[in-house]
Amino acid sequence: MTVSKPILLAEDNPRDAELALAAMEEHHLADKVILCHDGAEVLDYLYCRGHFKTRLQGNPAVVLLDLKMPKVDGLEVLRTIKGDAALKPIPVVMLTSSREERDLVESYALGANAYVVKPVEFHQFLKAVKELGVFWGMINEPPPEGASRATGRST
């Protein structure tokens, strides 16, 4: 198995980001992770604009999305991704502290592919992030790049 596509991690809290990267590192996935600090950055990346204007074309293998983020929050990003035909095939995993029912309901209603509550216990957190990285970054077959081209998005 080779990892060709990056994993997009949206996390505003630097400590959480560091812990998540530490977890990814255990499986040598850290260098595949692209870190965004808020929802606006995620959208910039996906639409190749702003800071990410010159990046290589192509969608990430998965977007790990925090719910509470500055500027544009997770649900808003999710709504944008699932509302855009070109971005819709990208798997989106909600990775959040919230266990609130309404967040779960709303996320799935908007088309989230998975919902993971960050465990307080570090070993479990480590396990969860690692498994997410391995599954979505290595095991899962991402949608072919043509899938988004076919829908007619001009780049």
Place this chain on the structure above:
Amino acid sequence: MGMDEPNSHQAVDPDGESSHPASRWGERILARVSCLAPLVHTFQNRSIEHRVLAGFGLVFAGILVISAISYRNMTVLIRNGHQDQRSHEFIQFLAATGEVMDDAESGHRRFLVTGDDGYLASYNTLRARAPEYLGYLRDLTDAISTQRARVNQLEELIAQQLQKERASIELRNETGFESVRAMALAGVAKTELDSARHLQVQMEQDETRALAQRVVESTTTTRSSIILLTIGALLLFVLLAAVYYLIRHDITERRRVADELQRRGELLEAANKELEAFSYSVSHDLRAPLRHIDGYASLLAKAATVSLDDKAKRYLQTISESATRMGQLIDDLLVFSRMGRQEMLRGTVNLNQLIASVLHDLRHDLQDRAISWTIAQLPEVTGDAAMLRQVFANLVGNAIKFTGSRPQATIEIGSRQSGQEEAVLFVRDNGVGFDMRYANKLFGVFQRLHRADEFDGTGIGLANVRRIIHRHGGKTWAEGALGEGATFYVSLPITRPSA
């Protein structure tokens, strides 16, 4: 409303007066009509339902009386109108009869003079039509009345006239003109005709007089009707105003209470929303630093594993455990808080099925345990299945936990009915029990009767049980003794087979 109502009324009224000039006006009117005072007081002592009922009863009675009198007056007017018409017809027929009689006599006389049969047409008409005319006249008079007697008299006169004329006609036909000359000149039925004319005049005069009387009566009736309706409407208006005045206080009071209730409801809703936002924030923001504490402690333990001695490692371990435990406490508190706000989905709950599924979930705790179970046939209850499941998961889980030290544990789940409305369910164990002196602390939030190293748990379970059972309208209590086991009771409303 009690008998002390007038006093409280007086105490309230000054405020009401300053804001309502109309009420002062009403008070003054009521004071002036002093004879009504006892009545008004009796009225004010009644409940608002009685007042409204009495007030509208009076208005209704007033409407009934006015309607009855109006109906009677209308009947009189209609009857008079009908009789007027009859009178006019009567007078017309009377005149027509007179004319026919006169025509018959004059035609008859011409016949006597000329002997020409053609002149007998009027005579024949009278003969033919008289019964018909008299019939009409009779129909238009009352059976026993002067006018009817006079009609009969007129009939007799006509009969006499016809008889006399017939006799003279026969005489003329037999003997010729000379023998009837005198008759032809004077007229045979002169007396009858004179009497008939006199009679007709009397009848017409009487009928006209009756007509005039009825016109006067109708006018009076119409006028009295108008006066009655006007006065009635005014009285009803005054009555309605009085009823309104007397219930006005209650109406404004009720409206004020309704407004107040709505205001409090809105406040409560706002407070609830705030609480929800608060617990959402707790759920999301409080967990993050705990995760960091545990995370960095673990990373540190890993990074410095060579240089740390056992003591330092134990410190790091304790930091991690404390953070994890606090995370657990936060989760429990959130569940407890949600339990109070969550909407209940009421239905019929089969407790035996529910317990079976609870035991299935607890099967991992039951491995390597020797427990003798006694589960009775339990009643069906009304409630939220998910919440009740949590109740029994807690109670049964506790029984399993606190019998852990017993080589042979006994757990009994049973019920007893208490009255028609509710069932009492209990979970009894032969575990470590508790001191009855602390029984009231059992159901408190984060209250524990055992040290943390004896039995694990945060102390939220029984608090949840109590909150759920209270929301179902039931009660919770417990009996036990140190070292001799414990029994936990909950009462719940029963589902009746008919319902």
